[in-house]
Amino acid sequence: MLEISEVTKNFGGLRALNDISFQVDEKQIYGLIGPNGAGKTTLFNLITGFLPATEGSIRFLGNELTRLRAHKIAKLGVARTFQNIRLFGTMTVEENVMVAQNIRARSGITSLVQFFSAKEKRFRDEVNELLNRMGLWEKRKEQSLSLAYGAQRRLEIARALALEPKLLLLDEPAAGMNEAETEDLLERVQEIRDMGKTVLLIEHDMSVVMGICDYVAVLNFGELIAQGTPDEIQASEAVIEAYLGREEG
Amino acid sequence: MSVYTQGVVALMGINILMALSVYAIIMTDQVSLGNAGFMAIGAYTSAYLTVKMGMPIFPALIIGALTSSFIGFLIGIPLLRLEGLYFVMGTFGFGEVARTFFMNFEPTGGAYGFRGPVGATLPMIYGWVLALILFFWLLSHSRLGRSLDALRDDHEVARTIGLNVTVLKLGLFWLGSFVAGIAGGLYAHYMFYIESGNFHILVSAMAILYVILGGMYTFWGSVLGAVIFSILPEALRFMEDWRLSLYGAVLVLMMIFRPSGIISRQIVRNIEDWIGGIFRKASV
Numbered sequence: 001m002l003e004i005s006e007v008t009k010n011f012g013g014l015r016a017l018n019d020i021s022f023q024v025d026e027k028q029i030y031g032l033i034g035p036n037g038a039g040k041t042t043l044f045n046l047i048t049g050f051l052p053a054t055e056g057s058i059r060f061l062g063n064e065l066t067r068l069r070a071h072k073i074a075k076l077g078v079a080r081t082f083q084n085i086r087l088f089g090t091m092t093v094e095e096n097v098m099v100a101q102n103i104r105a106r107s108g109i110t111s112l113v114q115f116f117s118a119k120e121k122r123f124r125d126e127v128n129e130l131l132n133r134m135g136l137w138e139k140r141k142e143q144s145l146s147l148a149y150g151a152q153r154r155l156e157i158a159r160a161l162a163l164e165p166k167l168l169l170l171d172e173p174a175a176g177m178n179e180a181e182t183e184d185l186l187e188r189v190q191e192i193r194d195m196g197k198t199v200l201l202i203e204h205d206m207s208v209v210m211g212i213c214d215y216v217a218v219l220n221f222g223e224l225i226a227q228g229t230p231d232e233i234q235a236s237e238a239v240i241e242a243y244l245g246r247e248e249g
Numbered sequence: 250m251s252v253y254t255q256g257v258v259a260l261m262g263i264n265i266l267m268a269l270s271v272y273a274i275i276m277t278d279q280v281s282l283g284n285a286g287f288m289a290i291g292a293y294t295s296a297y298l299t300v301k302m303g304m305p306i307f308p309a310l311i312i313g314a315l316t317s318s319f320i321g322f323l324i325g326i327p328l329l330r331l332e333g334l335y336f337v338m339g340t341f342g343f344g345e346v347a348r349t350f351f352m353n354f355e356p357t358g359g360a361y362g363f364r365g366p367v368g369a370t371l372p373m374i375y376g377w378v379l380a381l382i383l384f385f386w387l388l389s390h391s392r393l394g395r396s397l398d399a400l401r402d403d404h405e406v407a408r409t410i411g412l413n414v415t416v417l418k419l420g421l422f423w424l425g426s427f428v429a430g431i432a433g434g435l436y437a438h439y440m441f442y443i444e445s446g447n448f449h450i451l452v453s454a455m456a457i458l459y460v461i462l463g464g465m466y467t468f469w470g471s472v473l474g475a476v477i478f479s480i481l482p483e484a485l486r487f488m489e490d491w492r493l494s495l496y497g498a499v500l501v502l503m504m505i506f507r508p509s510g511i512i513s514r515q516i517v518r519n520i521e522d523w524i525g526g527i528f529r530k531a532s533v
Contacts, residue, residue: 048409074411088402090466090514091395099395103411107392112384114391163410 001026007056016042018222029199031213038219040202049073079165081156083172087144094140100162134158150181170201261479262374266432268459268471273425277418278401283340284429286347289448290317291430292437296366306368314430321426352445362444369438385468464510
C-alpha cells in the first residue's frame with residue numbers, strides 16, 4: 001500500500017536519508033526504528049508532504065506522494081501524529097477531533113447556515129465514539145492543552161483517526177510514557193489495526209515495538225540497515241551493532 | 250441627537266467595520282497594515298459611481314467593495330507567500346501605493362480631493378455593522394470557523410488534517426478587503442468629501458489597535474475595541490490639550506494590565522451559555 005523506493009533527502013551538505021526502499025502492506029503494523037537522529041521523522045515528513053524528497057519516489061495506493069502538497073496527501077488517507085505533541089491549543093478536546101472531520105463534512109462557506117442535518121448528527125456520534133475509544137469522553141469539554149501528557153497523546157491519535165485515514169503514521173507515540181501507559185497505548189494501536197487501518201510506527205526504544213509490529217525496518221545514520229520480522233531484527237548483527245556498538249576483538 | 254453626536258456614532262460604525270476587516274485577516278494569523286488602502290478603493294470607486302454616473306448608493310457600495318476585494322485577491326496571491334513581519338511590510342507598501350495613487354489620479358480629483366458623495370445614513374451604516382456581526386457570529390459557530398482556528402493555532406498541522414491553508418488565507422484576505430471597501434464607501438457618502446489623506450497609514454494602524462485592545466480571538470473584541478476607542482477621545486475632551494496624551498496613556502495602561510485584550514473567547518462562551526440558560530428557562 002505504501003512503497004518507498006530509493007528515497008534520498010539532503011539538507012544542504014548533510015545526507016539525512018540515503019537510498020531508502022521498503023514497502024508497507026495493508027493492515028500491517030510496521031515499525032520504523034533506529035537511534036535518535038537516524039532520519040525516522042525526516043522520512044515521515046517526506047511521506048506527509050512537509051518536506052520534498054531530494055530523490056526517489058513514495059507511492060501510496062498508486063499515487064505519487066512526492067509531488068503532492070500536504071493537504072492533498074491527507075485527503076488521500078494519510079494521517080499522522082507528532083513526536084512533540086501538536087494539538088490545536090485554543091480548542092477544546094472535542095473541537096480538536098471535530099475539525100479533523102472537515103474534509104469529509106460540509107465545511108465551506110455554506111457551513112455558516114447549516115444548523116442541523118442528519119449527516120452532522122452522524123459526525124457528532126463519530127466524535128463521541130472516537131473520544132470514548134481513546135478514553136477522553138469525560139474530558140471532551142476541557143481545553144486540549146489542560147489534559148495530562150498521556151491524554152494529549154491519545155487526543156492526537158483521535159484527531160488523526162477522525163480523518164478516517166487508511167494509513168496512520170505515529171511518531172514515537174509512547175515517548176515520555178510510563179510502562180502502564182505504554183502498555184495501554186500499544187493495545188489501542190492494535191485496536192486501530194483491527195479497525196482495518198495500516199499503521200506505520202516510529203520508535204527508538206526497540207522493546208516497545210517488538211511485541212506488536214508485524215514487520216520492522218531499522219534506520220541508522222540515514223541508512224536502512226535491516227528489515228524483517230521482529231525476531232529476525234533482534235538476531236541481526238547490524239542492528240545490535242547500531243544500538244550497542246561493535247564488540248572489541 | 251445632535252449633529253456632533255451623530256458624527257461620532259457614524260464614525261464609530263465605520264471604525265467597527267474597519268476593525269472587522271482587520272479581524273478577518275488576523276483570523277488567519279496575519280496582520281494587514283494596508284486596510285486603509287482597500288478603504289480608499291471602496292470609497293473612491295463608489296463615490297465616482299454615485300456622483301459621476303448617478304448610480305444609487307447601495308449598488309455603488311457593493312461595486313466599490315467588489316473592486317477593492319478583487320484587488321485584494323490579486324495582491325493577496327503574491328503577498329500571502331510572505332509571513333509575519335514581511336507580510337505586514339508588504340501590506341503597508343500596498344496601502345501607501347493606494348493612497349498616493351488617489352493623490353495623483355486626476356479623474357477622482359487628485360490632490361484636491363473628491364466632492365459630492367451623499368446619502369449614507371446612520372441606519373445604513375449600522376445595518377452593515379449588524380449584518381457583519383451576524384456573519385462573524387455564524388462563522389465562529391461553523392465548521393469553517395473551526396478550520397480557521399486550526400490554521401491560526403498551527404498552520405502546519407492544519408495541512409495534515411487536509412485543510413487547504415492557501416485557499417483559506419486568500420478567502421479571508423478577500424473578505425477583509427471587501428469589508429474595508431464597504432467601510433470606505435460608507436465613509437465617503439457620510440462625509441460628502443474625501444481626499445487621499447483620509448486613508449493614511451494611521452487609519453490602518455488604528456483598526457489594528459481596536460482589534461488587539463478589544464481581544465483578537467473573538468470578533469466581539471474588534472467590535473468592542475472600536476466602540477470604546479472611538480468614544481474615548483470624545484469622552485476625554487474636557488482634558489482639552491492633554492486629551493490625546495491621556496488617550497495614549499490609556500493605551501499603554503491597557504497593554505500593561507490587559508495585554509490579551511478586553512474580551513477573551515472564554516468570556517464570550519460564558520455569556521452565550523448564560524443567555525442560552527435564560528432562553529431554556531423561559532421555554533420551560
